[in-house]
Amino acid sequence: MAIQLYNTLTREREPFQPLEDDRVRFYVCGPTVYNFIHIGNARVFVFFDVVRRYLTYRGYEVTYVQNFTDVDDRLIKQSIEEGRTVPEVAAAYIDAYFEDMDDLGVKRADVHPRATEHIKEMQDAIRALIEKGFAYEVDGDVYYRSLKKENYGALSNQPLEELKAGARIEVNDRKESPLDFALWKKAKPGEIAWDSPWGKGRPGWHIECSAMARKYLGDTLDIHAGGTDLCFPHHENEIAQSEAWTGKPFARYWLHNGFINMGSEKMSKSLGNVERVRDLRGRYTGRELRWFLLSAHYRNPISFSDESINQIGGAIARVDTAVANLSHRMSAAMDGEASEEVRERLRLLTTDFEGAMDDDLNTANAISVLFEAVHFTNELVAKDVVSRGSLEAMQGWLHHFGGEILGLVEMVDEADLEAEIETKIEERQQARKNRDFSRADAIRDELAKQGILLEDTPQGIRWRRK
RNA sequence: GGCGGCAUAGCCAAGUGGUAAGGCAGAGGACUGCAAAUCCUUUACCCCCGGUUCGAAUCCGGGUGCCGCCUCCA
Known part of the structure; x- marks a missing residue:
């Protein structure tokens, strides 16, 4: 049975079939590095880290790309506030990002491309879009002509009339349509800027993902993922410009994860309830946070509260105890291979685990399978007679599924x-x-x-x- | 206004037609010198009202409540 994924583009669950049978081209929108990341950002990175690990386990050769947006309005603003240059600000928060992610057990992507290192690729894309008539220059700015492409609005499921009606009236009325968006922005005096055929300026936000995704993954991605709010306009715009540019479908599967609420409210700066990973790490372990983020289905919202995370602590203790007791039991075990009973149980656990993950990446259910494994571990440990092989097989299962794939189980070293x-x-x-x-x-x-x-x-x- | 989501035990959370997973917390029992850990047992009018069906948490209609997106916010 194939992996089933909910595809935002079709609003249906579909069997996962990558372009090439054994390869997955996977792109996740990374952070804008103008500040420390918050727990909502972390949900994206932790969850798709698990997806990447799982696809690898399922035998795919996964190329996983996650960008850093290291130049944009917010970075410019932040650099003024901090009295540092934009590159300095970006470098600092990229370092901070990796520190936070390391603590949450998130593996490095295969490539972490940065926008500022791909200015040429973006300019090539913009030039091509202008040549094809999909973009136009106005006094140093370049805009994408959204209405030229017939399926604009498909991802966010919005009819064009509604999008137009809902569009904010911008100060900038040089655009042909309010739906048009900037590919290149003219620099104001003193701002960080690059030379271009359209004068000094910097790239717009959306074009970086299109340019970098194509460079590292080719014209068509298998999976493109990010937070649900990126659906419109960011991903919509990416599709428009990429497909206009290459003439090919941009991504086969669009995955969007849900938000984290603070109580029942949205987490937002204006409400002043943003929880930064940096601060949370002082109160909780990275593993508790990771567990918390994976404890609900990725498309559902999660309510953040200290009580919720504290409960996770109890769950982790149960798993750790079982792992430690298993390790201890090893020294008094009989020599011998794993019993058929154990092998059969592990096969069943594996089937259940795969069933959970194949079902639209249901990590909540995968965790419940982990608890079944813990329960079985406890039974084994309590037996009067048990072979070392059985214990090792059990240990191997926990290490593989709980540790390597979910990144939640830590093994103990007896040499300790x-x-x-x-x-x-x-x-x-x-x-x-x-x-x-x-x-x-x-x-x-x-x-x-x-x-x-x-x-x-x-x-x-x-x-x-x- | 447009589009979409959610409502399951004290708490967290799975479950898209066939007697309601799992975890945390609580209670009782077994085991123990006492413990700890573990094991066993135990805790649900599935938001409300209708409808479809032999059968619905699950499908349909109508409510109620909450939430998200609608140009740079994960």
Whole structure:
């Protein structure tokens, strides 16, 4: 059964069939690096990181591209406020972006192209659009002629009349139609600018994705993704200009993720309720945040609250405990291969996991399969007799699906066992043997203060970090 | 005004026709020197009113409430 994806373009769930059978060209709109990213940005990057990992697991050769918008009005504004140049501001927030993403376990894209490093490609695109009659220059600005293309509005499902009616009246009345958008903007004095056939200026926002996507992925992408608000106008405009430019479909599947609300309100600057990842990282671990972001279906809104994330902590503890106990059980296991029962259970878990992810990337259900795996792990660990092979197979499953694909499970390294703790444990065992329970409890309490939890099991004492 | 989404237990959250997943929190039990962990059991008038159907959280109609997009906001 093929992977089913909800495609914004058709507003239907469709079987996923890339242009080439075993290759996926995947483009995600990255951040505008004028500031630290917020939790809503992070949802995009974390979720599509999982999609990319899953597609790779499914055998596709994935080329994953995510851009940085490193020049635009907001960057210019920010550079004035910070008293730094635009490139300096961009560089600082790109570094910050990677720090935040590393903490959330998001892998680097194959390419992170920056707008300012592709000025030539954008100018080539603009020139081609002018030649084809899809763009026109007015006094140093270049605009795209939106109405020239018949299917403008298809992605956002808006009839042109409505778009026109809803369009804001802009100060700039040099455009032929209010729907036209800037491909090239003339520089004001002192602004960062590049030379061009139309005079000094900078690229408009939408053209960078079209130019960079084509350069790194070709004329037609398999998947183009981003936040739901990008649907209009950004993605609509990308489609228009790219297809006018290349004469080919721009992207086969458009994926848009839902927003994060603060309570029931939209998170927005004007409401002053924006949660930056940078700040959240002081309150929560990156793993808690990642788990939180994957705990609901990607197209549904998530309500952010401290209570919600605190609940995640309990869930993570359950998984970590199982993983640690599994590791501990290994030392007292019998030699031997994985049992047929275990193999069968793991096959079923794999089927369920794939079923969840194939069903429009349902990470919430994939996580519930992870909990089934945890439950089975706990049963195995509690058995009187279990083979090392069975435990290793279980461990491998958790590592692969929970760790490699979802990025939520962290394995423990048995070599972590520290001699000092082992000595204490030995001492406590002696005390218990002598029925000196107060001494035994004292040692346990002492270790507890260091964050080490001791647990008595039929296979001996095990310990883990709290 | 146009387009679209959502409403499921104390909380979070799956579920697009066949007796309501999973997690957190709570309760009871088993196990334990005491614990911890684990296992078992337990917690739902699926927003309201109609309709279709043998059968609806799921489809249709009408309400109510909330939310998003409609030019640079993930």
